[in-house]
Amino acid sequence: xxxxxxxxxxVHGLSRTFRLRSGPVHAVRGIDxxxxxxxxxxxLGPNGAGKTTTVRMLATLLPxxxxxxxxxxxxxxxxxxxxxxxxxYVAQSGGLDPNCPVGEELVTQGRMHRLSRAASxxxxxxxxxxxDLEDLLERPTAALSxxxxxxxxxxxxxxxxxxxxxxxxxxxxxxxxxxxxxxxLVRRVRHDHGTTVLLTTHYLDEADALADRLVVVDAGxxxxxxxxxxxKDRHGAATLQDAxxxxxxxxxxxxxxx
Amino acid sequence: xNRLLADTGVIFGRSMRQTLRSKTALTxxxxxxxxxxxxxxxxxxxxxxxxxxxxxxxxxxxxxxxLSLLGGMFVGMGILVERHVGxxxxxxxxxxxxxxxxxxxxxxxxxxxxxxxALLVLLGLAFGLRAPVAGVLLGFVFxxxxxxxxxxxxxxxxxxxxxxxxxxxxxxxxVLPMMLLAGLLLPMTLAPGWLDGVSRAVPFRYTVxxxxxxxxxxxxxxxxxxxxxxxxxxxxxxxxxxLALFRRSGRTP
Numbered sequence: 001x002x003x004x005x006x007x008x009x010x011v012h013g014l015s016r017t018f019r020l021r022s023g024p025v026h027a028v029r030g031i032d033x034x035x036x037x038x039x040x041x042x043x044l045g046p047n048g049a050g051k052t053t054t055v056r057m058l059a060t061l062l063p064x065x066x067x068x069x070x071x072x073x074x075x076x077x078x079x080x081x082x083x084x085x086x087x088x089y090v091a092q093s094g095g096l097d098p099n100c101p102v103g104e105e106l107v108t109q110g111r112m113h114r115l116s117r118a119a120s121x122x123x124x125x126x127x128x129x130x131x132d133l134e135d136l137l138e139r140p141t142a143a144l145s146x147x148x149x150x151x152x153x154x155x156x157x158x159x160x161x162x163x164x165x166x167x168x169x170x171x172x173x174x175x176x177x178x179x180x181x182x183x184x185l186v187r188r189v190r191h192d193h194g195t196t197v198l199l200t201t202h203y204l205d206e207a208d209a210l211a212d213r214l215v216v217v218d219a220g221x222x223x224x225x226x227x228x229x230x231x232k233d234r235h236g237a238a239t240l241q242d243a244x245x246x247x248x249x250x251x252x253x254x255x256x257x258x
Numbered sequence: 259x260n261r262l263l264a265d266t267g268v269i270f271g272r273s274m275r276q277t278l279r280s281k282t283a284l285t286x287x288x289x290x291x292x293x294x295x296x297x298x299x300x301x302x303x304x305x306x307x308x309x310x311x312x313x314x315x316x317x318x319x320x321x322x323x324x325l326s327l328l329g330g331m332f333v334g335m336g337i338l339v340e341r342h343v344g345x346x347x348x349x350x351x352x353x354x355x356x357x358x359x360x361x362x363x364x365x366x367x368x369x370x371x372x373x374x375x376a377l378l379v380l381l382g383l384a385f386g387l388r389a390p391v392a393g394v395l396l397g398f399v400f401x402x403x404x405x406x407x408x409x410x411x412x413x414x415x416x417x418x419x420x421x422x423x424x425x426x427x428x429x430x431x432x433v434l435p436m437m438l439l440a441g442l443l444l445p446m447t448l449a450p451g452w453l454d455g456v457s458r459a460v461p462f463r464y465t466v467x468x469x470x471x472x473x474x475x476x477x478x479x480x481x482x483x484x485x486x487x488x489x490x491x492x493x494x495x496x497x498x499x500x501l502a503l504f505r506r507s508g509r510t511p
Contacts, residue, residue: 059351061508081353089351095344099279111268112352156348 006073008163008196009035009058014067015220016053027053029220030067035213037163038194040186042211044201044244050220051200052092055168058198059089072163085113088157088165092172094149095156096141102152103128103137106159113160127155131185147178154185158195165189167199171206183210204240218248265355269362276336277370287329288374291321294443295378299385308447311474314387319397319469320442321382322375323462326401327437329371330408331429334416337363338425341417350508360504364409371405372398393472400469403489404462407496414503440466464488 011033018025028050035041043051056062058071060080069076072086096105106127110120128134131151136144141152150170157165167186171179183206189195201207207214208228216224216231224231224247228240237243277284295318302313309316340346349359379387379394412429419425437443439453440462446454457463468485476482 061347061350084351085353087351089348091344091347093342093344095348097276097340097345098343099276104275108268108272109348109352111271112265112349112354114264114353160352 007034007070008037008073009033009041009198010070011058012068014054014057014069015065016050016057016062017065027220028057028064031215031217031220031222033198033215033222035164035196035198037196038190040190040197040199040210040212042199042201042207042214043217044204044207044211044214045217046202046248049217051202051217052168053220054217055089055166055198055200059087059166060084061089085160086163088154088160088162090150090153090157090165090167090170092169094153096149096153098142099140101138101140102133102144105141105152106133106137106155109156109159115159123159127158131155131158145178146174147181150174150178150182151185154182154189158189158193161193162195164196164198167197169200169202171201171203179206186210204244208240216244216247223247262355262357262361265358266361266365268354269349269358270365271362273363273366274369277366284370284374287370288325288377290328291325291378292381294321294324295381295385298443299382303386307445309445309470309474312386312388314382314385315389315473316445316470317443318379318382318387318389319473320445320466321378322397322401322469323404323440323466324437324442325375325378326371326404327408327433327440327442327462329374330367330405331412331433333363333367333409334412334425334429335422337413338416338419338422346417356505356508357501360410360413360500363413364406364500367409368402368405372402375401389473390475392477393475396472396477397469400465400472400485400489403493404465407489407493410493410496410500414500417507418503436460436462439463442466445470461488461492 011031013030013032014028015026015030016028018027031054033041043054045051053062057064058069058076060076060083071083074082074086076083103124106124107120110123111117115123128137131154133148133152133155136148141149144152154167170186171182174182186197186199187210190197199210211228213227214225214231215222226234231243232238232240235243235246237246299314299317302317305313307313307316337346346359350356375398415428416425419428439457439460441449441457442462446457446463449457464485465488468482468489471479471481
């Protein structure tokens, strides 16, 4: 299948250097990535590997220092506006106004995507029904549980029917039940809408359970790539944890299982 | 251009709803000038401030400029919170015009501060202020322009500092000398020559002087026209600066 359709996400040599007073920091050093329509691509790596910087570049929030990328079939550097219209981005911090009611956040997000007032309301109602937020519409976002918050944040990311959905560390801080629910939700979004999902994680079990394909990054570089099963086979490892150890020489800094 | 207007409208609506939800912020913002009006204004009732007219005609315009100055300068606190929780980033990953998050919020601040000013003037009437209606209404134009200028600069600053205390320190140390030097509470007509001279370097001085003339029923003298020119000039510079600072913050993490 690969190579038959142009990839929705195609990244070559993407890099980012931060110039700090203490000297340059090479956060991302020439990353290559590709994902096809409907693929769940996991970017796995320890904290500080450059995962968030990579996602922020691909989501048009941070200009790359080098490299090029096609995101949602549009050139990231030449046409960031077209990219923004076709992606969803859920930051680790979420981006919710704590005092704003759930329903209003959803409608406003539609308006920011230039839907009419009426169309925004329709889309908000659709998403609320789809993501099980209907009973929470009047509630301020600060009163939501961790799992409910994440569902709302993902709903906001889906308002514009994105071709690519970026999820940065989507389950950090969630309890095991909410994590499992969120995995189901991500699979369902891909299944129902053919959305390409790029998610970053430092949880090996999450990468194993959710991603069709993994890119392992360490110190700003891709150090391995493949399906979870392929990575285990290649390194003669029984678990992804062992494979990760073989690849990077160390464990991720958080337990693989919760 | 139409896009920019429509997008600014969306952010204005969102910001206005935020404001209306937080009733505490609305009252607290007004508290300080209200206290000055009620607890300091009466002290001046029999004092000749050498501005012509009653002391209320000099004092209330000063309080209105103080309200714009304090209210405008600290709006950045709100965007700092939103920036830290990722609301600004979420807006930036939409097709929204990049200037709309700044302009929509600023427009909300202008509306809020003009409404608060109107309430303050009404209370002033109860205390003994008498001024021509046209002058009072024209005064609100100055309040609106000044509020816009300060809000734009405040947001620009807030988007480029690292922490909230850093922002508060910069805002506080700028506002107090400005307030005193502009002659907001007591006019510079009472000042010795050197202080009057220094005060001419502060743009708000011209705004408040112009408003005091408006409250005396003088609508087109040099003071009013100079005040208008300086206030419009400040707003244009602040618009340019605010937009540049806002854009800059999008290029750095």
